[in-house]
Amino acid sequence: MSQQASPRGTFLEIAAAVKAQIKADPEMTKLPTAADLMQAHGVSRGVVLRAFGALQREGIAEPVPGGRWRVVRAGERTDSRPLEDRIADIITDEDLPVGAAFPSASVLAERFGVSRPTVTKALDKLESAGVLAGGGQGRVRTVRTLPIREERS
Numbered sequence: 001m002s003q004q005a006s007p008r009g010t011f012l013e014i015a016a017a018v019k020a021q022i023k024a025d026p027e028m029t030k031l032p033t034a035a036d037l038m039q040a041h042g043v044s045r046g047v048v049l050r051a052f053g054a055l056q057r058e059g060i061a062e063p064v065p066g067g068r069w070r071v072v073r074a075g076e077r078t079d080s081r082p083l084e085d086r087i088a089d090i091i092t093d094e095d096l097p098v099g100a101a102f103p104s105a106s107v108l109a110e111r112f113g114v115s116r117p118t119v120t121k122a123l124d125k126l127e128s129a130g131v132l133a134g135g136g137q138g139r140v141r142t143v144r145t146l147p148i149r150e151e152r153s
Contacts, residue, residue, distance in 0.1 A: 011050035014041050018051065019060060022071055030113065031061055031069040064114055083112065084122040088131055088147040102132055102141040 014037060022028055032040075037048045052069050055061040061069045087108060090096070105123060109116040123141065126132045133144040 010041070010043055011047050011054060014043070014048065014051035015054040015058075017041075018055060019058075022060065028071055031055070031071060033068070064112075067115075068113065070113060082122070083114065083118065084125045086112065087119070087122050088126055091131070091143055091147055096143050098143050098145060100143045102143055104140075 018031060018037070021032075031052070034045055034048045034052075037043075037051070038045060041048075052061060052063075055069075056063070060072060062072050064070050090103065096102070103111070105116050105119045108119045108123075112119065123132060126147075127141075130144055131147050132141045134141045
């Protein structure tokens, strides 16, 4: 019989190893990819996803659009609004006037820690809503109108 580890509890060992990485590196913002953990620990994707789930239940990590996971530090407030809402906030937060150039999908992907296709989908929604104009390959998106903020009670 092989000396292979039992799958029961393996995900907890992986979660503990990732927690140790987070504790050792206070600058760490993203968890290792599932593929990296699968290779490092010799386990299946399902086991790694269970480890991510354990970290999420402990409040240490959360998923972000694009399939990645990010580190949640103690006392840190997370913004769980849709990405297009957070991107639209750039217009008001940076006082961008109508007609101003809007940051590129690559810049926004880096800023929000998501993939470029995920940002592109959010930008397409803002274009459909009439908040942004233009876009497309080689064209700069511009602010068409200021976003309407819904008041919540």
